[in-house]
Amino acid sequence: MTDSMETDVLIRDCLKTISLDGKLIHMDFDGLCLMEIDDFETVSGQPWSSLWPAESRDLVESSITLATRGKVARFSADCPTAKGQLKSWEVCVTPIRNDAGDIVALQSVSQDVSQREHDRRETTLVSRELSHRMKNLFAVIDSLISLSARSRPEALPFVSTLRERLNGLGRAITFINPMGVEDLNAAPKTVKGLVEALLAPYRHTGSDIIVSGEDVDLGAEAITSLSLVLNELATNAVKYGAIKTEAGRLRIVLWKDADSLGIDWFETEVATPPDTTAAQGFGTKLLNRTVQSQLSGSIERNWLADGLQLRLVVPLSRLG
Numbered sequence: 325m326t327d328s329m330e331t332d333v334l335i336r337d338c339l340k341t342i343s344l345d346g347k348l349i350h351m352d353f354d355g356l357c358l359m360e361i362d363d364f365e366t367v368s369g370q371p372w373s374s375l376w377p378a379e380s381r382d383l384v385e386s387s388i389t390l391a392t393r394g395k396v397a398r399f400s401a402d403c404p405t406a407k408g409q410l411k412s413w414e415v416c417v418t419p420i421r422n423d424a425g426d427i428v429a430l431q432s433v434s435q436d437v438s439q440r441e442h443d444r445r446e447t448t449l450v451s452r453e454l455s456h457r458m459k460n461l462f463a464v465i466d467s468l469i470s471l472s473a474r475s476r477p478e479a480l481p482f483v484s485t486l487r488e489r490l491n492g493l494g495r496a497i498t499f500i501n502p503m504g505v506e507d508l509n510a511a512p513k514t515v516k517g518l519v520e521a522l523l524a525p526y527r528h529t530g531s532d533i534i535v536s537g538e539d540v541d542l543g544a545e546a547i548t549s550l551s552l553v554l555n556e557l558a559t560n561a562v563k564y565g566a567i568k569t570e571a572g573r574l575r576i577v578l579w580k581d582a583d584s585l586g587i588d589w590f591e592t593e594v595a596t597p598p599d600t601t602a603a604q605g606f607g608t609k610l611l612n613r614t615v616q617s618q619l620s621g622s623i624e625r626n627w628l629a630d631g632l633q634l635r636l637v638v639p640l641s642r643l644g
Contacts, residue, residue, distance in 0.1 A: 338413075338434040341420070342372050346388045349429065358436055360405035367406075372432070376403050387417040391430045394419050400437075412441035513542045515550070515585060515643065516578055522554050523576075531567045537578035540585050546643045549618040553636065556611045557589055565632060566591035573631075585643060589634040 338355030342348060348371075351364055359375075361367060367375065373384040380401040387397035397417040404410045414435045419427040469483055516539040523533055542550070558567070566572030575590040615623045621638035 336436045338432075338436070340372070340432040340434070342388065342417075342430040342432055344392050344427065344429065346371050346373060346385065348372050348375075355434070358405070358411075358434075360407040360409065362406075376401065387415065387432075388430065391417040391419050392427060394427060411436055411438040413437065513547065514539045515542050515587075518542060518547065518551060519554060519576060519578075519587075522551065522558055526558065526562060526567050531570060532573040533567070533576075534574070535576045535578075537576075538580050538585075539578060540580060540640060540643060543644050546619065546638075549614050550638070550643070552614050553611055553619070556607055556614075557634070560607065561591055565594050568594075580640065583641075584637050584639055587636040587638075589636065590631070592628075592631040594631040 336358075338358045339352040340348060340355060341350040347369055348367055351359070351361070351367075356362075356364060372388070373381040376384050380403065383399040383401055387399055390397040398415065400412070400414050402410055402412050414437050415432060417430055417432045420429040420431050422428050469487060516535060516537075519535050523535070527533060561567040561572075561574060566574040571593045573590075573592045575588075575592075577588040577590070579586045579588070612623060615621045615636065615638070619638045619642050621636060621642070623637075624635045626633040
């Protein structure tokens with residue numbers, strides 16, 4: 325057998341034949357190299373699950389059960405080699421049939437994805453560290469803004485709005501990379517999840533807030549821009565709209581078609597809708613510019629007697 329260090333560079337798949345009761349029948353030469361097994365006889369006839377750590381054996385046994393029923397099973401898990409080197413694997417288990425169509429054995433293809441998983445985890449850790457530093461930077465900026473405003477009472481309204489925007493971006497960063505329990509295998513981030521994260525601080529106000537509809541995954545490049553837009557809408561709802569009083573009602577409905585994601589934002593039972601004839605404020609200009617320039621989307625507003633109907637449409641290509 326060639327040196328495993330050399331074969332690791334070229335070989336990524338370990339092919340095994342497994343009996344219907346889950347025991348090892350055969351392992352190809354490349355697989356023996358990857359698993360650092362010098363002699364297959366040392367594992368021949370053993371339960372395949374016995375080669376895996378205890379925490380992964382349920383996955384292995386479940387995949388065997390599915391494959392014996394004629395289905396294809398897939399799972400990902402870490403498993404050490406015979407010589408103790410920990411590796412990450414993506415595994416596919418399929419049934420082997422005879423000429424009559426009966427399942428007579430199972431085939432497992434285990435792909436060594438250790439380097440990819442190592443790189444992904446390193447990237448995740450760096451991203452989390454960057455998020456931590458950004459949140460600290462936001463805290464410093466918030467303090468500087470507060471200190472500067474003490475000598476300028478007339479700037480307090482502007483300062484309050486600016487701090488709300490910074491706090492919204494801080495919540496978005498927490499959504500992207502939670503700084504609590506370690507979770508390197510977190511589920512993909514979604515638009516609905518971001519909406520919920522940004523609205524979470526307002527749930528205690530007593531206002532009726534409901535988020536519903538379809539959902540899509542959200543890529544890192546779009547999160548900041550979309551967070552800025554949604555946080556601006558939420559801030560306006562707190563100051564002027566549905567979240568200002570307990571009687572207010574906020575409905576957010578997400579929908580999608582072949583090319584776009586739509587967010588319909590409905591505010592009702594608003595006591596005093598803003599004057600729509602007044603000149604656009606900085607917040608409105610910021611919102612419009614972010615939607616159009618950074619998200620390549622569109623935004624439409626329709627003020628009613630007791631509230632607001634707003635539709636935000638963004639190409640799916642800018643979100644993923």
